Amino acid sequence: MEAIHTPFDQLLEAVRTRADWAVAELWRDLHPRLLAYFRAAEPAAAEDLAADTWVDVARSLHRFEGGEHDFRRFAFTIARRRLIDHRRRRFRRRTDPVASETLADRPATDDPAASALGRAALGVIGRLPPEQAEVVLLRVVAGLSADEVGRIVGKSPGAVRVIQHRALKRLAGLLDEDAL
Amino acid sequence: MFPAMQDRSVPELDDVTADRLLDGAVAPDDAPPGYQDAARALHATALLASETPTRDGTTAVAAFLDAIPTRRTTRMKKWKIAAATLAGGLTLSTGLAAADVLPGPAQDVASSALSRVGINVPDGNDGSTNVSTKKEPKAEKVKDDTSPSTTHPENHGSVVSDVAHDESNVGADHGAAVCTTASDGKCKAGETHGSSSTNSRSGAGSSNSSSNSSSTNGGSSNSSGSSANSGASTDGGASTSTGSSNSSGSSGSSSSSGGGSSSNSGSTSGSSGSSTNSSGSSSGG
Numbered sequence: 001m002e003a004i005h006t007p008f009d010q011l012l013e014a015v016r017t018r019a020d021w022a023v024a025e026l027w028r029d030l031h032p033r034l035l036a037y038f039r040a041a042e043p044a045a046a047e048d049l050a051a052d053t054w055v056d057v058a059r060s061l062h063r064f065e066g067g068e069h070d071f072r073r074f075a076f077t078i079a080r081r082r083l084i085d086h087r088r089r090r091f092r093r094r095t096d097p098v099a100s101e102t103l104a105d106r107p108a109t110d111d112p113a114a115s116a117l118g119r120a121a122l123g124v125i126g127r128l129p130p131e132q133a134e135v136v137l138l139r140v141v142a143g144l145s146a147d148e149v150g151r152i153v154g155k156s157p158g159a160v161r162v163i164q165h166r167a168l169k170r171l172a173g174l175l176d177e178d179a180l
Numbered sequence: 181m182f183p184a185m186q187d188r189s190v191p192e193l194d195d196v197t198a199d200r201l202l203d204g205a206v207a208p209d210d211a212p213p214g215y216q217d218a219a220r221a222l223h224a225t226a227l228l229a230s231e232t233p234t235r236d237g238t239t240a241v242a243a244f245l246d247a248i249p250t251r252r253t254t255r256m257k258k259w260k261i262a263a264a265t266l267a268g269g270l271t272l273s274t275g276l277a278a279a280d281v282l283p284g285p286a287q288d289v290a291s292s293a294l295s296r297v298g299i300n301v302p303d304g305n306d307g308s309t310n311v312s313t314k315k316e317p318k319a320e321k322v323k324d325d326t327s328p329s330t331t332h333p334e335n336h337g338s339v340v341s342d343v344a345h346d347e348s349n350v351g352a353d354h355g356a357a358v359c360t361t362a363s364d365g366k367c368k369a370g371e372t373h374g375s376s377s378t379n380s381r382s383g384a385g386s387s388n389s390s391s392n393s394s395s396t397n398g399g400s401s402n403s404s405g406s407s408a409n410s411g412a413s414t415d416g417g418a419s420t421s422t423g424s425s426n427s428s429g430s431s432g433s434s435s436s437s438g439g440g441s442s443s444n445s446g447s448t449s450g451s452s453g454s455s456t457n458s459s460g461s462s463s464g465g
């Protein structure tokens with residue numbers, strides 16, 4: 001379901017001039033993806049990481065050139081860096097200041113059942129090895145191709161396909177285990 | 181149970197189907213056996229990523245809007261960079277023009293342009309500039325044709341020596357030949373005394389005088405470089421050069437030592453004419 005209906009170049013130009021309608025349209029498209037990405041990776045800091053990502057996107061907005069998919073890749077490149085920075089900081093502190101949130105605590109918005117299922121799915125994806133979880137999230141949540149994911153994570157498209165293949169097998173195994 | 185063992189229970193999946201599952205192109209019920217739940221989870225995740233955000237977004241949106249650089253800010257930065265570059269370029273050009281180190285045409289342009297705003301800098305043709313001042317000594321050196329290193333070939337000394345050893349000429353003719361060779365034809369040996377003095381003096385005067393004194397003592401006479409000493413040394417005319425001569429070719433100097441025969445008073449006392457010359461010849465006799 002695409003939230004962007006305006007031609008992207010016009011939308012981007014309007015966002016650069018701080019047009020409310022354009023920011024809202026971009027926000028509706030990108031923010032849920034960022035939140036889902038961060039909730040699967042770092043549930044406790046997902047909101048903060050998403051907000052930090054938006055600020056960084058805004059600061060670099062005048063340098064960006066490209067279409068909608070390029071913008072999404074650009075945003076998730078920043079998101080991934082924020083995630084790495086966050087984990088690095090957390091490793092230095094060696095403490096987890098906030099207890100892990102359960103995905104079920106989040107209220108549903110559109111369809112409660114689907115949303116609850118999605119949050120549960122995010123939890124299962126979060127149990128994958130970090131490399132596999134990252135590839136699955138960028139493919140599913142960000143809606144990027146294997147090539148685009150490879151450019152973000154610094155791997156070849158072939159390597160990304162190998163990782164996603166293993167991730168799907170592992171995910172199926174985990175869900176099968178949970179069902180048992 | 182180990183994860184690897186778990187994976188073995190899951191059937192294999194081809195790459196195309198894996199791609200389609202992740203793209204959401206496969207409905208959960210159409211997924212391969214063993215992957216229906218995974219497809220359902222991926223589908224739910226994709227839906228979650230597309231749901232409308234309704235909470236906790238106001239602050240983040242405000243921060244996002246504040247962080248967007250306005251077009252005016254971006255333009256101002258560009259103008260500032262352009263202005264700084266222009267100012268730096270003008271300062272550098274003016275400084276170089278004031279120092280008069282620009283190439284001639286550029287210096288002319290800078291001079292005319294700066295003169296309009298009341299700044300006087302030398303133009304490219306200004307003789308008082310630093311560049312021309314630096315060039316003047318070089319020009320003087322070029323004009324100094326008495327320097328042996330610039331006017332004679334490297335074997336000049338040996339040529340003079342050969343002439344000095346040549347016994348076909350004797351007496352004044354021999355001296356004149358040596359003189360002429362040593363001075364590249366500037367020597368006036370054999371001419372009327374007094375007329376040759378100016379030419380002879382064009383050489384290194386100090387060395388002439390030393391050779392003169394030795395020649396009057398019956399010693400050797402030295403001619404160095406292109407100086408017309410050797411010519412003058414034979415200026416006495418009456419003396420006979422019987423001694424050997426040494427020459428160092430590379431330096432272009434030749435020295436000849438005779439048995440007290442050579443005399444060379446003409447060269448040192450060129451201005452005073454033939455009076456000193458006669459003394460040389462008398463001592464040679």
